[in-house]
Amino acid sequence: MPKQKNSINDLIKLCHTVAKSKGWWETERNDGELIALMHSELSEALEALRSHLGKDELAEELADCCIRIFDYCGSRKIDLEKSLLKKIEYNKTRPYRHGKKF
Numbered sequence: 001m002p003k004q005k006n007s008i009n010d011l012i013k014l015c016h017t018v019a020k021s022k023g024w025w026e027t028e029r030n031d032g033e034l035i036a037l038m039h040s041e042l043s044e045a046l047e048a049l050r051s052h053l054g055k056d057e058l059a060e061e062l063a064d065c066c067i068r069i070f071d072y073c074g075s076r077k078i079d080l081e082k083s084l085l086k087k088i089e090y091n092k093t094r095p096y097r098h099g100k101k102f
Contacts, residue, residue: 008070008081015067016074025075034072041065 006014019025045061048054073080 008084009079011066012070012074012078012080015070019071019074024071029075031076034068034075038065038068038072041068 016025041061041064045058045065048057048061069080072078
């Protein structure tokens, strides 16, 4: 059976629905806290790399970051899919490495 394809906006709705069902939205949440939690998942991904835990563990931490981003976008009605597609198209027009060293 082929895997079902979900749009980014479908995943946003799903992640936010799950987070609400698990009690994470009983009260309004602070933007700074939510962004810090996204950052913490990236720090855990870095630690997975540093500790040589493997691709599965790294992917799990990256997935956690996406879930937090999607939940946030769902809570704030942010159309991330539209912005991603727009940004990808813009990046195609940028010069090599955007003139930056790193």
